[in-house]
Every structure is written in structure tokens, then in C-alpha cells.
Amino acid sequence: MLSRFRAGWAPGSSSGAPRTPLRVLQVCGALSALVLIFLLFMGDIAPIFLVPTLLVFVGCVGFFAARDPLELEVTEHDLYQQARWYEGRYLLPEDFDHDAGLLLDRVQQAIDFILRSRVNALGMLDDVRNSVMLPAQEWEIARLLTKLSALRTEHHDFMYGGSSPEVAAAMAPLERALAASEAAVVARVEALERYAGHVSEADRALRAHDQIEQLRARLPRYEELLAETGADTFAVPEISRLSEDADHLEQALRDSVRSAQEAFRHLDGPPAP
Structure with missing residues (x-):
């Protein structure tokens, strides 16, 4: 419509x-x-x-x-x-050529994953900035992709009928400008995907940490059983390592969240002079 x-x-x-x-x-x-x-x-x-x-x-x-x-x-x-x-504040699928549409799909998948992650829902990331800046990133990338799509279409239509060597030489800088602009947009998309990758790793560490904590909560029952059966001399050291594993996962979770936060700060771009 x-x-x-x-x-x-x-x-x-x-x-x-x-x-x-x-x-x-x-x-x-x-x-x-x-x-x-x-x-x-x-x-x-x-x-x-x-x-x-x-x-x-x-x-x-x-x-x-x-x-x-x-x-x-x-x-x-x-x-x-x-x-x-809202004219000028929304975009339609026909505003994007095929390559731009694929890039936009990657952006939306990365942002959806980040916003729906457990670590984001629990506030372990900067969930406020995520909810504000990620949609802004999506809109900015989409806007750039529509411009890129329009210029690529115009360029293709202009070159479709053939051109003389002089015109081809004059068009070469424009082609390089299009390629450089596309590379810059792709770099922003890849930055979002790296951030989503760090968030995924943090989610995985959080799941593993929760599971280890559940196992550690059951330790007293196992230790009681081992004590009653007289097998605690051999098995207690093995089970006690479960607590060490939980500590390692706690550190891994903190490292994953810290890496995700660093990746998010990278999306802001270089600091203003």
C-alpha cells in the first residue's frame, strides 16, 4: 500500500x-x-x-x-x-537493490539477536544504549544502503548502452567512490555482527555458568552420600573441582560481557576531535 x-x-x-x-x-x-x-x-x-x-x-x-x-x-x-x-522517515523494500537488501537482512538479524539475548535482558550489557543506538544504527545503515542502491542503479543504467573510452575513464573515479562507500557500509555491518558474536558468546557462558551453579547447589547431597558410603576419600577431590569450574566460567562470563561492551563502543566510531 x-x-x-x-x-x-x-x-x-x-x-x-x-x-x-x-x-x-x-x-x-x-x-x-x-x-x-x-x-x-x-x-x-x-x-x-x-x-x-x-x-x-x-x-x-x-x-x-x-x-x-x-x-x-x-x-x-x-x-x-x-x-x-512520515514521508522521508520510512523506507520500502524497492528502495534497496539485491546486494543492499542482503546487507540489511544481516543488520536486522544481528540487532534482533542482540536485543533478544539473555545478557541484554538481564542488564549485563548497556541495555539502554542498545535499545536506543542499535535502531539508530539500523536506520542509518538502511539510509546509506538506499543511497548506494540508487546510485548503483543510475550508474548501471548509464553504462548499459555502452560508452566511449573517454566516458569510461571519466566514470572510473565514480565507480571507485561507489566501491569505497560500499566497503564502508559493509564494515559497519560487520562491526554489528562482531558485536552480536560477542553477545552470543556471553549468552553461551551465561548458560554454562547457570548450569554449573545448579550442579554446585547439589554438591552437599553428593558429599553426604559419599561420606555415608565411605567413598569420600577418592571422589571428593573430583567433585570439588566443580566449584573451580564455576569460578572459571564466572570469569569467562565477565570476559565475554566485557568483550561485548568493547565491541559496542566500537560502533560509536572514533571520538570527536
Whole structure:
């Protein structure tokens, strides 16, 4: 629908006299039907008049409902108003060529994974900055990709019919500019993916840490069993290493979160002079 709006199509206006909402008519119809049935059972209305009365009522409801705009038309009109209001602040799939669309998919997958990660939900990362800056990164990369797509399309169309050596030589710097711009955008996408990779590692360390902690909570029962069976001399050292493993995983988790935070700071770019 947004594509149709951009092409110049607009929904019909809903001018005219005020119209009765269709849902109000439906509610009134249901209540009237209940009243008629109640009167029929109470004997205040003859059964012979029930069917004609209902038919007249249904006809009236149909007449007013036909005059009401369809819900789809209302939705189209509202969407059209929103599209005009937010013009320039949204992008459509046709704004991206094939390569740009693939890069945008990578960006969205990385951001979705980061925002849905456990370490982010638990506040172990900078979840406030994530919720603000990652969507801003997505929009900025998408905006650059649309510009890149448009220039690539123009360049391809210009070169499609062939060109002389002089024109090809003049176009060479522009091609290099396109390639350099694409490489810069790809570098930003890869930075996001590296951040997502660090978050994934932190999530893995968090899961392993939680599992080890659950096992460590069961240690007293195992130690009691070993003591009662007289096998504690041989097995206790082995089980005690579980606590050491938990400590190592705790450190690994802290290192993973720290690496993810460093990767996030890299997304900010170089500090301003």
C-alpha cells in the first residue's frame, strides 16, 4: 500500500454527512433482537409480527451499513495520512537493490539477536544504549544502503548502452567512490555482527555458568552420600573441582560481557576531535 501511495495513488475521500459506525448498528441490532424475543415469550407481541419486524430491522441495518465506509477503506485512508506525515522517515523494500537488501537482512538479524539475548535482558550489557543506538544504527545503515542502491542503479543504467573510452575513464573515479562507500557500509555491518558474536558468546557462558551453579547447589547431597558410603576419600577431590569450574566460567562470563561492551563502543566510531 505504501508503494502505491508513493506511485501517486490515493484512497477516496470519506467526505459527506456523519455516518453511524457499523459496530454500533450491530450492537443495536443484537439488543433489538433480544427485546423482540423477550416480548414474544412474554406474549406482548404476536408471533406473526415477529418475522416481518425482524426483516424490516435487518433491511434498515443493511441500508445504513452500506452507507458506511468499509473498514478497509478507513484503514487505507488512515495509512495514507500517516504515510504523508512520515514521508522521508520510512523506507520500502524497492528502495534497496539485491546486494543492499542482503546487507540489511544481516543488520536486522544481528540487532534482533542482540536485543533478544539473555545478557541484554538481564542488564549485563548497556541495555539502554542498545535499545536506543542499535535502531539508530539500523536506520542509518538502511539510509546509506538506499543511497548506494540508487546510485548503483543510475550508474548501471548509464553504462548499459555502452560508452566511449573517454566516458569510461571519466566514470572510473565514480565507480571507485561507489566501491569505497560500499566497503564502508559493509564494515559497519560487520562491526554489528562482531558485536552480536560477542553477545552470543556471553549468552553461551551465561548458560554454562547457570548450569554449573545448579550442579554446585547439589554438591552437599553428593558429599553426604559419599561420606555415608565411605567413598569420600577418592571422589571428593573430583567433585570439588566443580566449584573451580564455576569460578572459571564466572570469569569467562565477565570476559565475554566485557568483550561485548568493547565491541559496542566500537560502533560509536572514533571520538570527536
